[in-house]
Amino acid sequence: GAVVSQHPSRVICKSGTSVKIECRSLDFQATTMFWYRQFPKQSLMLMATSNEGSKATYEQGVEKDKFLINHASLTLSTLTVTSAHPEDSSFYICSAGRDRRNQPQHFGDGTRLSIL
Amino acid sequence: EDQVTQSPEALRLQEGESSSLNCSYTVSGLRGLFWYRQDPGKGPEFLFTLYSAGEEKEKERLKATLTKKESFLHITAPKPEDSATYLCAVQAPAGNKLTFGGGTRVLVKP
Numbered sequence: 001g002a003v004v005s006q007h008p009s010r011v012i013c014k015s016g017t018s019v020k021i022e023c024r025s026l027d028f029q030a031t032t033m034f035w036y037r038q039f040p041k042q043s044l045m046l047m048a049t050s051n052e053g054s055k056a057t058y059e060q061g062v063e064k065d066k067f068l069i070n071h072a073s074l075t076l077s078t079l080t081v082t083s084a085h086p087e088d089s090s091f092y093i094c095s096a097g098r099d100r101r102n103q104p105q106h107f108g109d110g111t112r113l114s115i116l
Numbered sequence: 117e118d119q120v121t122q123s124p125e126a127l128r129l130q131e132g133e134s135s136s137l138n139c140s141y142t143v144s145g146l147r148g149l150f151w152y153r154q155d156p157g158k159g160p161e162f163l164f165t166l167y168s169a170g171e172e173k174e175k176e177r178l179k180a181t182l183t184k185k186e187s188f189l190h191i192t193a194p195k196p197e198d199s200a201t202y203l204c205a206v207q208a209p210a211g212n213k214l215t216f217g218g219g220t221r222v223l224v225k226p
Contacts, residue, residue: 006159032212043203043216044160093159097212104150105214107159 003027004096006108014116015086021079021111023094029074030096034105035067038091050077084115118143122204122217129194129224137189137220139204147207149187150214151180154201163189163202194224 003026011019023033032051036044048064050056050071058064066088068080077096081088091112095105119142129135141149148167152160164173166182173180177198179190189202201221205214 004159034213041221043218046213046215049213091157095159103212104148104162104165105212106162107152109159110157112157 004094004106004108006094006111008111009109010112010114012114012116013084016083017115019081019084019113021081021092021094021113023077023079023096023108025075025096025106028096028098030077030098031074032097033071033077034095034097035069035077035079036093036095038093038110044093081113084113086115089113089115118206118208118215120204120206120215120217122202122220124220125218126221127223129191129222131195131224131226132193134190134192134194137191137202137204137222139187139189139217140185141187141204141206141217142185143206143208143215145209147209147212149182150205150207151178151187151189152203152205154203154219160203191222194222196224196226198222199224 005024007022035047038044047062048056048058050069052071052074056069071077091110093110095107097105121140123138148165151163154160164180169184171182177192181188201219203219204217
């Protein structure tokens with residue numbers, strides 16, 4: 001199956017730090033990448049959708065100035081959590097997809113973010 | 117608004133004890149229904165895509181089926197390695213966003 005690489009897998013940092021997470025589609029060109037947040041024992045909550053070369057579309061309630069998304073190429077999207085605070089601690093997962101009917105999204109292995 | 121409800125929330129099975137997971141959905145025109153498996157601390161792993169009512173897909177001990185209102189994931193003679201959270205998601209006609217259900221946590225005991 002398709003491979004999506006997410007890095008880093010785990011981050012522990014102090015409150016106020018900005019953290020960048022990378023998501024790479026390794027074997028196909030992803031027209032769209034998605035960023036999700038997952039709380040313990042809960043399902044995935046979509047945060048934003050990013051298309052290569054255009055601004056990301058954020059879901060309701062997600063602060064775009066807090067969660068900066070850049071999709072510079074068809075194989076790379078980044079999520080930057082700016083001035084992170086303990087309440088931003090979570091499991092962040094990216095996925096990559098092609099805009100074709102029935103094409104599945106393929107997910108990275110997630111980033112566990114812990115803000116002290 | 118698209119809605120996906122999965123049941124049960126958790127399922128404990130003995131090895132070899134077959135069972136089914138349910139995914140009920142409400143969507144304004146289904147573009148696709150997807151099943152994923154998620155292991156702890158990992159991202160979801162794609163299992164199946166279903167589009168048409170009556171469609172079935174199989175992979176090893178798993179079989180997914182689809183009706184106009186729900187999908188089932190049947191696990192036949194499960195093994196401990198089938199323990200995971202199984203997620204169901206629907207894709208609406210506009211765009212390719214997925215709406216996920218809450219998942220079913222499956223534990224298969226030897």
